Amino acid sequence: MTSPADVKARLDAERRGVPFLLYRDGGGTQVILALAGPVTVGRRSERDVALPWDTEVSRLHAQVEPVGSDWIVVDDGLSRNGTFVNGERVNGRRRLKDGDRIVFGETPVVFRAPTDAEAESTAAIKLGTSTVPLSENQRKVLVALCRPLKDSAYAAPATNKAIADEIHLSVDAVKAHLRVLFERFGLDDLPQNQKRARLAAVALVNGVVRQHEF
Numbered sequence: 001m002t003s004p005a006d007v008k009a010r011l012d013a014e015r016r017g018v019p020f021l022l023y024r025d026g027g028g029t030q031v032i033l034a035l036a037g038p039v040t041v042g043r044r045s046e047r048d049v050a051l052p053w054d055t056e057v058s059r060l061h062a063q064v065e066p067v068g069s070d071w072i073v074v075d076d077g078l079s080r081n082g083t084f085v086n087g088e089r090v091n092g093r094r095r096l097k098d099g100d101r102i103v104f105g106e107t108p109v110v111f112r113a114p115t116d117a118e119a120e121s122t123a124a125i126k127l128g129t130s131t132v133p134l135s136e137n138q139r140k141v142l143v144a145l146c147r148p149l150k151d152s153a154y155a156a157p158a159t160n161k162a163i164a165d166e167i168h169l170s171v172d173a174v175k176a177h178l179r180v181l182f183e184r185f186g187l188d189d190l191p192q193n194q195k196r197a198r199l200a201a202v203a204l205v206n207g208v209v210r211q212h213e214f
């Protein structure tokens with residue numbers, strides 16, 4: 001289960017602006033590995049990303065390497081069962097983009113390369129839980145938006161349709177409430193494709209939405 005502490009750790013990592021890998025170890029604990037140089041992935045304990053619990057992972061499975069300012073994942077026959085990025089098998093090398101989901105064996109790993117992380121995270125620092133007035137329906141929308149994150153650090157926030165179905169509003173009504181929430185949480189200036197995830201993260205970190213509400 002994703003805790004507020006997990007979300008805060010991810011926001012802190014984003015704020016530093018350094019690319020990182022995000023995954024969970026065999027016991028379910030969140031791991032954030034900052035990337036500074038080439039990283040090896042495999043089942044052996046000496047690997048930088050050691051996945052000894054995953055029997056589908058090879059002893060030396062893949063590598064993650066910097067190429068200029070970019071990062072690539074390399075699996076040119078190293079692994080037995082392959083490496084996948086967003087569901088597509090890697091044949092040789094593949095450039096990684098922020099948010100890419102890499103699967104080694106059966107273990108998902110998210111690649112993050114934060115851009116403008118400091119500016120995007122300002123709301124999480126300045127927001128006070130008592131300073132955001134919410135109507136009953138706005139709170140319902142916010143809780144429903146965050147619900148998928150209670151079980152997985154890699155989950156995306158709920159879609160508009162999923163929220164609408166859960167709280168019995170129209171999709172248009174959900175969109176209208178979300179527009180108000182983006183404004184009240186100071187997220188209007190973010191790119192559209194980042195607003196939902198940031199809103200959910202800020203709400204969880206600042207205790208606006210709490211675990212018992214799920």
